[in-house]
Amino acid sequence: xxxxxxxxxxxxxxxxxxxxxxxxxxxxxxxxxxxxxxxxxxxxxxxxxxxxxxxxxxxxxxxxxxxxxxxxxxxxxxxxxxxxxxxxxxxxxxxxxxxxxxxxxxxxxxxxxxxxxxxxxxxxxxxxxxxxxxxxxxxxxxxxxxxxxxxxxxxxxxxxxxxxxxxxxxxxxxxxxxxxxxxxxxxxxxxxxxxxxxxxxxxxxxxxxxxxxxxxxxxxxxxxxxxxxxxxxxxxxxxxxxxxxxxxxxxxxxxxxxxxxxxxxxxxxxxxxxxxxxxxxxxxxxxxxxxxxxxxxxxxxxxxxxxxxxxxxxxxxxxxxxxxxxxxxxxxxxxxxxxxxxxxxxxxxxxxxxxxxxxxxxxxxxxxxxxxxxxxxxxxxxxxxxxxxxxxxxxxxxxxxxxxxxxxxxxxxxxxxxxxxxxxxxxxxxxxxxxxxxxxxxxxxxxxxxxxxxxxxxxxxxxxxxxxxxxxxxxxxxxxxxxxxxxxxxxx
Numbered sequence: 001x002x003x004x005x006x007x008x009x010x011x012x013x014x015x016x017x018x019x020x021x022x023x024x025x026x027x028x029x030x031x032x033x034x035x036x037x038x039x040x041x042x043x044x045x046x047x048x049x050x051x052x053x054x055x056x057x058x059x060x061x062x063x064x065x066x067x068x069x070x071x072x073x074x075x076x077x078x079x080x081x082x083x084x085x086x087x088x089x090x091x092x093x094x095x096x097x098x099x100x101x102x103x104x105x106x107x108x109x110x111x112x113x114x115x116x117x118x119x120x121x122x123x124x125x126x127x128x129x130x131x132x133x134x135x136x137x138x139x140x141x142x143x144x145x146x147x148x149x150x151x152x153x154x155x156x157x158x159x160x161x162x163x164x165x166x167x168x169x170x171x172x173x174x175x176x177x178x179x180x181x182x183x184x185x186x187x188x189x190x191x192x193x194x195x196x197x198x199x200x201x202x203x204x205x206x207x208x209x210x211x212x213x214x215x216x217x218x219x220x221x222x223x224x225x226x227x228x229x230x231x232x233x234x235x236x237x238x239x240x241x242x243x244x245x246x247x248x249x250x251x252x253x254x255x256x257x258x259x260x261x262x263x264x265x266x267x268x269x270x271x272x273x274x275x276x277x278x279x280x281x282x283x284x285x286x287x288x289x290x291x292x293x294x295x296x297x298x299x300x301x302x303x304x305x306x307x308x309x310x311x312x313x314x315x316x317x318x319x320x321x322x323x324x325x326x327x328x329x330x331x332x333x334x335x336x337x338x339x340x341x342x343x344x345x346x347x348x349x350x351x352x353x354x355x356x357x358x359x360x361x362x363x364x365x366x367x368x369x370x371x372x373x374x375x376x377x378x379x380x381x382x383x384x385x386x387x388x389x390x391x392x393x394x395x396x397x398x399x400x401x402x403x404x405x406x407x408x409x410x411x412x413x414x415x416x417x418x419x420x421x422x423x424x425x426x427x428x429x430x431x432x433x434x435x436x437x438x439x440x441x442x443x444x445x446x447x448x449x450x451x452x453x454x455x456x457x458x459x460x461x462x463x464x465x466x467x468x469x470x471x472x473x474x475x476x477x478x479x480x481x482x483x484x485x486x487x488x489x490x491x492x
Contacts, residue, residue, distance in 0.1 A: 064183035065215025076177035099154035109146035185214035190346030206293030227344035319391035385429030
């Protein structure tokens with residue numbers, strides 16, 4: 001059998017745990033994990049350690065391969081942590097062979113005629129790219145077609161990623177200790193499903209997706225989710241990690257959906273904390289989905305929005321044609337609207353049944369961290385049945401005055417111009433809709449005539465808006481006149 005496809009090791013002299021120096025290897029008793037939005041988690045691993053008085057060598061096996069060593073805390077009564085070492089060199093065929101370079105190994109070939117195994121000894125002088133270079137008594141083999149058998153395992157390889165610690169204890173005792181550390185490779189995000197029921201209400205479900213690529217599984221873990229942007233200082237690369245670790249991180253995730261319910265959030269520091277009701281298993285290289293929020297009959301409003309393409313400056317009579325307004329769904333995150341809960345950032349997708357009862361996707365948008373009391377305004381697309389035409393019908397000079405501060409050959413004038421505009425809204429559908437039409441206004445602009453009552457729409461006073469209620473299969477016109485005061489310099 002070719003060496004590229006198979007490397008076998010046999011530990012004939014001793015088992016790994018016996019050959020290695022006697023080290024305490026406590027098993028995990030309890031796992032809890034706090035997961036942040038930004039590919040970060042805090043793991044709290046409770047273990048019971050049998051300590052002797054004095055110095056103890058303790059190996060915490062099964063830690064995350066993306067653990068941040070500088071973040072490790074080992075907590076316990078009457079102990080002193082003297083040293084910590086993080087080892088992620090795992091026990092793999094590749095690593096065993098690489099670590100055995102320079103040592104004598106046993107080789108096995110198969111006699112193709114008889115099937116007999118032929119044993120020999122050789123020195124492993126190199127191992128690059130999966131190809132061993134072996135020195136036999138008769139010479140050097142570079143394309144060995146047999147197997148390599150190892151009589152013992154290298155002492156510096158671990159079956160699992162391991163944090164080794166040197167711990168001083170004032171007494172011999174069986175103690176509960178907590179290993180806490182930050183790890184990359186695990187994160188969560190929220191996806192919302194909004195099922196539109198009618199023109200006023202929808203049902204809203206929030207799903208949390210936990211993705212674990214941290215290199216270790218968390219069994220029967222208590223899970224907490226922290227919403228908010230936690231600041232981290234930039235890290236400088238610490239060099240390449242073990243090849244098998246990098247390969248494990250590249251595996252595709254399997255989606256697992258679990259039951260859940262409304263999770264009551266609580267304020268924590270400057271963030272929002274969600275504690276999941278039930279413990280769960282989070283396997284490595286897995287994405288798990290759990291229900292986080294479920295709200296029925298949430299009230300919403302829907303409207304079209306269009307920013308005017310008309311320019312209220314100069315002598316140019318601008319216009320626009322057949323512009324479709326954007327569709328906005330507006331939710332008030334308040335208890336009065338049957339919502340009123342902190343909403344973590346994520347993507348909200350909207351669905352609605354058509355006239356035949358078939359569910360249809362009608363759009364999506366992302367939301368930021370949304371506190372209770374905030375308003376959500378989500379653009380989902382463009383209105384197909386509604387379009388708008390607009391035109392500046394006339395630009396008129398109302399008056400002009402030379403400024404008293406004028407000096408020189410180029411006098412400066414204060415000029416007032418009037419812009420007469422017509423905007424036509426057409427609804428080709430059979431449902432009544434509302435269009436909010438916004439007109440940008442230059443400084444010192446006043447609306448002096450309007451066929452529909454409008455209002456200034458923002459604190460800066462730069463936008464003026466009209467709310468147009470447009471019946472099905474109908475056309476409606478808005479006319480207005482804007483007076484703009486400006487200054488001009490004219491040279492004789």
